Amino acid sequence: MSAPWSLTTLALFALSAHALWLLGAPLPAWLLAACGVGALPIARAELRPPRLAPLGLVGLLLALGAITWGACATDSRVWDGFVAWGATAKWLALDGSLQQPAFTEGPAYLQSRGYPLLQPALLAQTSGWLGPLGGRLLFPCLWLSMALTLARALHARGANPRAISLCVAALALLPAFTEGREGAADSGYADLLVAALLTHAAAALLAGRALPFALACLLLPMAKNEGVVHGALWIGCAAARGGRRLPIAGALGALLGLSAWAPLQARLVAAGAPAGTGWLAQLLVPIAALAFGLGLSLPRWRLPTVLASCGLVVTVVALSGFAASSLGEAFGNLARLQVPWADAPRIVGRVLYESIQPVKVGVTFLLPLLAAALLRRRGYALGDAGALLAAIGLGLAAIAAFVTLGPPQLIDSFLHTGVDRYVAQWVGVAWLASGALLARLAPAPSAT
């Protein structure tokens, strides 16, 4: 059901596309289809949709219908989906090449110059087959991939089928993605792609599967600028929980993804001028995250590895290896120690508010916290679900840090329409954490 949009398909497509672009070649119109076929042997398990109880199925189908209608009825009706992500997709739909003046010439107008190209490239490919509106089926497919990943991961954990359906219905009917606002599933923003990838990473971590974890970490930097931070968070959390295979796989995936995207981004931002080698510093981010997480898990090596990883982070910040983006500016301000502390309380307050905003996310982030508190009170360890909670907590802290350190003139804009989207990127992870924790609190079977 979700195989054409599986993680393997996306990773094959992303790697091929970035390799072709780095070589100066255009993307053939059949590339995504070929990657879908190529991924079948690995993604075959995803062909069978997970079984859902009626309530979960109804919630899923209702939301899927609304999102599909919203996505395919018109071009993006929300600002950034139209002016940034959608416009780039229209350029790529011409011939799949980055050799067009819009990408190579500085005076050419491209609002989203330097934005990651994975979603626009996917949209360009699907639009090539199905037309500009039909191609937007991409968005309901990505959304479905997130919801089905949640269901599959909870089934694999042995959760109660009805509890799984309730979690899926809760995620499916969440206004943050189902209603047509900024960042919603049909808005054309890349936040949905990030949310799907974060959910894949969380599911892989819960199942201890190294390949999907590596692929999610590979794809995150190619999906959105903050993906490099998300990848680092997952690598750090996976390493801190113990075990080597998963975090090392994640770090290798992120290194591969950044090696493909960061030089291309530097070239796009330079628009014909020499791109330099500053982007190489970004490669230190996953290494620093791995060292930090491993250091936390090894009591004897804790201090040296944590200090070494902090040194790497300082190096990344000092080298200013990030492209001219809001994230790059945030790292630049950190390097210059320009921290507007006065704004920090209202920014942190906004992040906390958006994570409990009843009309957007409801109890999405509250429920796993309550379930975790209950488990701890009863003396149980949280297990792998604890790593998901840690990732969510660090993700929310990263949002607050980014908005605080980012461009000062954009703080109000981020608070108005950014923070809610960034928080919503974590809803799939939160419902996965809830389902995993609730599975351990399941009621005893009734006596017959």
Added chain:
Amino acid sequence: MPVVTPKPSRISRISRWAGVAPAWLAALLLAQVAFGLLRFPQGSIRKRGEAITAARAAGPLWHFPHADGETKRLVAWLARAAPPDEVIVYDGPGHGLMEALAAVLAPRLVAHVSAVGPDGTALGRRVFAGSPNGEPAAGRIGVVDATDGSELRWTLRGPQ
């Protein structure tokens, strides 16, 4: 002596039905799903339907709801008249409404006025030089004046 089993309360029956314990967590989960279902007709269907209807009616002007009449006329004209192989030139920082105009015109090339060469071309293409009111260009180039960001104006300028 018969064993008396206490009748389970409604909330504990909900907990068993949902497969979630304790009961208050099950209630919280069910409340979230119920809220989503109750909100769905209004939030996901009616509002979306209204937005789709309005967006179809507005066409390329959907992203210019607060623009003045002259800006709207200019956007509609450029979307209709600008040929795909010519470059549309603008002046100004390129923020605000210029972002939406470039997206409306995509994949037609939009370039800053500084790219116009002495031969009147920009980035190897002819510069679009029409006029919404039919005024002859007479060797001049058309420029979208986006200095303000909240309004767009069309000007015909002589060679740079």
